Amino acid sequence: MSDLVSELRGAEAVAFLSSLAALSWLERNPADLVVVDYMMPPPDGLAFIKAFRKDPVCKSVPIIMVTSSDLREVRYMALQLGVTDFLTKPVDPVEFIARTGNALESYRAHKILANQSVWLAGEVARATAALVENEREALLFLARSAEHRDPETGNHLARMSSYSRLISVALGLPPEQTMMIESASPLHDVGKVAIPDSILRKPGKLTPEEWSVMQGHAQHGGAILSGSKSPLLQLACEIALTHHEKFDGSGYPRGLQGMDIPLAGRIVAVADVFDALTTVRPYKPAWSFEEACSYLSDNQGTHFDSACVEAFMSASDEIKVVFCAHVDNFIN
Numbered sequence: 001m002s003d004l005v006s007e008l009r010g011a012e013a014v015a016f017l018s019s020l021a022a023l024s025w026l027e028r029n030p031a032d033l034v035v036v037d038y039m040m041p042p043p044d045g046l047a048f049i050k051a052f053r054k055d056p057v058c059k060s061v062p063i064i065m066v067t068s069s070d071l072r073e074v075r076y077m078a079l080q081l082g083v084t085d086f087l088t089k090p091v092d093p094v095e096f097i098a099r100t101g102n103a104l105e106s107y108r109a110h111k112i113l114a115n116q117s118v119w120l121a122g123e124v125a126r127a128t129a130a131l132v133e134n135e136r137e138a139l140l141f142l143a144r145s146a147e148h149r150d151p152e153t154g155n156h157l158a159r160m161s162s163y164s165r166l167i168s169v170a171l172g173l174p175p176e177q178t179m180m181i182e183s184a185s186p187l188h189d190v191g192k193v194a195i196p197d198s199i200l201r202k203p204g205k206l207t208p209e210e211w212s213v214m215q216g217h218a219q220h221g222g223a224i225l226s227g228s229k230s231p232l233l234q235l236a237c238e239i240a241l242t243h244h245e246k247f248d249g250s251g252y253p254r255g256l257q258g259m260d261i262p263l264a265g266r267i268v269a270v271a272d273v274f275d276a277l278t279t280v281r282p283y284k285p286a287w288s289f290e291e292a293c294s295y296l297s298d299n300q301g302t303h304f305d306s307a308c309v310e311a312f313m314s315a316s317d318e319i320k321v322v323f324c325a326h327v328d329n330f331i332n
Contacts, residue, residue: 161269170311191221
């Protein structure tokens, strides 16, 4: 049969007298077609096919089995094991060339389609990644527009998103969810664009009336970000609305309590308050890293979700690196 293979375009035969030798060779070398006789020293043809098909890479390689016409049960078993086609003894040269040629052409076409599918999947993944990156960039620019009116610095956005990511990782969230929270968290205060400068930039303590107006930034942020089909913008809307809710129900704007507060809002609440405490503001000095950590611990279960605080504490080494890398270089 090796001589007949030479008549097939672009084909080269590798023949073996031992089925074990053939299996050993196939473990190290790819094949486009396997022709096997049922009647072989152990392992016989069926055992050979079973061993060959165990390798996931070999699942689609065509196998043609040579058998006698009266071995119907053997053929049934071979089909169950993954044989592609049969040749009957004595092998007819014309039939051999036709069946092996068809099997080779079919498998080669399959490989071309598989390679094209891999290439297309890669192109789709690259295009999707570019779209996601563009969306993240647009959200960051939108967040910065709010920061320009706020006495806080641009470093606040960098710290906030990093703290939120580290808490998410410590909570064991999937990478995709963690990335989305990191990307959406900078928009937590986008609603401040609707707050008058006289209140937003006031250096002293706000009056009750002014504080009520300031609290409206959560709802303004939700309104600005609502209605989008983008999962990232939907998450940003959720964060803007809920990052000032408190675990005991005393927060705003809706007084949500416990697990009714979305997880992203609970995560960002911890990140936002920690950054606010450790940052110089017109109305207060910056707290130390340790003082702010103590505040989070003292207020878990009331202001904050205990699980989020514990996650923050477990990531405190990484959080301190972010804290030190983005220190605001000014004193009011």
